[in-house]
Amino acid sequence: MKNSYPYDRLLKRFERVATINECASVLGWDAAAMMPVGGGAARGDQLAILAGLAHAQLTAPEVADDLAAAEALPASPDPWPAANLRLMRHAHMRATAVPADLIEAQARANSKCEKVWREAKSAANFSLVRPHLTEVVKLVQQQAVALGEGLGMSPYDALMDGYQQGIGASDVASIFGAYENFLAENLPLAEQRQAKQQAPVKPPGPFPIATQETLCRRVAQRIGLDFDHARLDRSAHPFSGGTPTDVRITTRYDLADCSQSIMAVIHETGHALYERGLPRAHARQPVGEAAGMGIHESQSLIVEMQACRTDEYLDWLGRSLHAAFGGDPKHYEVENLSRLWRRVERGLIRVEADEMTYPAHVIMRFRLERAMVSGNLSVADLPGAWNAAIKDLMGLTPPNDAVGCLQDIHWYDGAFGYFPSYTLGAMAAAQLMAVAARQIQGLKTAMGLGDLSPLINWLKANVHAHGSVMGFNELLTAATGKPLDPTDFQAHLRARYLS
């Protein structure tokens, strides 16, 4: 029986770790949404202390003993404690694989590099940050090797595993290769088709911020967010944070454009509802957490891209927007909004990309970071390699590095292995939606009323409630009958942009 004494002690310990991480999550939200600028230095120390305390809990000598003792007992027939113990072992391996002095060196190097990156980006001058990124990559290589040895994985897989367990670089490489071929063939076709259509009109606004905020709140609520357990605030970059019983989403408002704030809220609401739907019976246990960043992204994208950019939902949203902001009703008709908000466009900037070209941004980053981690690409050669890759994938040449290899914070903050999650999420979202659309009666009718509850209930039952009792492909198989199948995403794009 797994619920013997050592397992109970482990539960208690992981509950402590999760609670410390909750503190860090709320403080992270505060730093982005509330904190005055002068609080930054102290907040950095606070988060570092919490990270250290959580790490110390995971690496305490008793953990290894308790894990060994719990594993020595006959496995429980209940999949939850069995998965829990597996995930505890996994977390312990990750925490103990990297020496403490390397962790500290990384914290210092990442923090320094991230600061300099801000200057380098605003000066469009990669050389400013090159030595710092070189140091960051050197330490990431050491981290990846150490993690890989501990986990029995290749170094880059070990980094990916930190964001999404259960899918490796070789799987991703082949999925991405196929998508590259798909894109080479279909992006020109989508562009040709689009060129023949009437150009959409951007509603001219202005869009009073207070009205946007009220509408965003209403939209999030109607999608399913309960503000007894949530907040909506502002930050420079929209994100979802907080804790499962107290989720905090943010957006940003532009007086001249209401689409940014609303689409960001819709996206973050998808993330937030996933956290809200995690199994409460396993709260603060590894098995009660989200199943990884790829799955997390699938839950935001199924709401934002799969559901809320359908004609049905856009019809409701357009009417709501017109009721809120007035102006020419033509601008808010689904014929216009669908052409405006379902538009493919080659661009240099990942975060502004449409759903068809977004994976291209991810694919090139995946290849470049994998090459940096393996040592096949030096940091000095990054700008050239970046520009070659985006030229190759989209035929574009960045005028400077600020809109090239300096655009994303990730690498400069030490995050390698995260980028694939975005596209894995987009693909998983399409695959889940294909099945949900078949299984849910009245889905389109409800969406036409702005009501996503049928979809959210389906996601709760088929994704959220499972926590991480299953891995990436297991979860997809349970929900859709097959592991990740990238052709569902291609079919979605064909239906939306080519037919």
Place this chain on the structure above:
Amino acid sequence: MKNSYPYDRLLKRFERVATINECASVLGWDAAAMMPVGGGAARGDQLAILAGLAHAQLTAPEVADDLAAAEALPASPDPWPAANLRLMRHAHMRATAVPADLIEAQARANSKCEKVWREAKSAANFSLVRPHLTEVVKLVQQQAVALGEGLGMSPYDALMDGYQQGIGASDVASIFGAYENFLAENLPLAEQRQAKQQAPVKPPGPFPIATQETLCRRVAQRIGLDFDHARLDRSAHPFSGGTPTDVRITTRYDLADCSQSIMAVIHETGHALYERGLPRAHARQPVGEAAGMGIHESQSLIVEMQACRTDEYLDWLGRSLHAAFGGDPKHYEVENLSRLWRRVERGLIRVEADEMTYPAHVIMRFRLERAMVSGNLSVADLPGAWNAAIKDLMGLTPPNDAVGCLQDIHWYDGAFGYFPSYTLGAMAAAQLMAVAARQIQGLKTAMGLGDLSPLINWLKANVHAHGSVMGFNELLTAATGKPLDPTDFQAHLRARYLS
């Protein structure tokens, strides 16, 4: 030398403790000002974990060894490390004096009692909470005995010491006895004098909340709060929290009355500026912290009561209010505002009391809680004893316990020994102001322009910058030439209400 190895280790450890406490402080602010109701249960766990982690840092076996080793070295000629080491020893004694199971029992009992108190207060039914308060008091008695043994103090003194070091119950008892006599003689005189004056007019409002908020922010800023290191938000009860480089003050707004929000902001700004003015060179060291809750209250009250209720400041404030809200200018003239906001009035409710009768509320609580801690007053007898005390001090009889012994959260949350700090603060504020007014050139002229910087700079130099390198009476002696002298407060009241 005190900065040898064990002392450095202690510095590092206390820095860790302070940083954990900073996390708790921001999360506490969030709970009161931001958190959706559904986050309450998880937040309770988060704060409990942080308290446990901080406590574990203080009680680790190495601390005793390092303290002993550091203390065995020749004392530093520099008073800061010497005081620091003394305060570390003190913190360690407090942390180790109380057994862990008693701390846990208190956390549970206090939390339960506080919840039931809310019901009991809204039902005006003391008997609901009586058994819970009985349990709380029983555990507080045990805590007080344990602390008293560790610190070599009487049990009640050991509780007081947790809020304000350096002043004990016997000092307070004689100070309070003298004040009781002062009040018996002078409150009727003040009332008679007031009765002969024209009654003040409450400006009728309404006072739009957004305008109040803008004005509150401007007032706080003009007093000296830098919003690069501060926030102003709303909460059910105004408070000051956060950390020295990121202070968070709150207030509440009433559409029908602007005085509440503004006076609360002025008060909390005084607290906030004290935190902002603490010595940065000793940040996160015991000696760099505030010198106790009595001194803290003196810093809010010197701003709110001593400075901002003078004719000079009210003249500026009245003009600012009229500029913001319009209406009859007569209402905002200093002649009216001074009678409105410097008014003595016998009342049942402590938090609504004026500065002359406020100490009476504190005095009776001090006597009642001291009697409960010593066992001379049983919880069952509290309502009767309360009603007798307020009858005796102010000639009033509460119609029910909601406006009697159920009005304050303190005891029901396990806080015994805190109440004296309010009046010690009021008295210290008067004493500091008497000297500041003599030493600062142009103080009144500046106050007439809403500018408190001369006073704040004086407080920074004479109070804030000293952290807790000196005790309560030492600090007052350094700033004013004498230890706490309650006659300064009496003189202030005579000048304001009797002459």
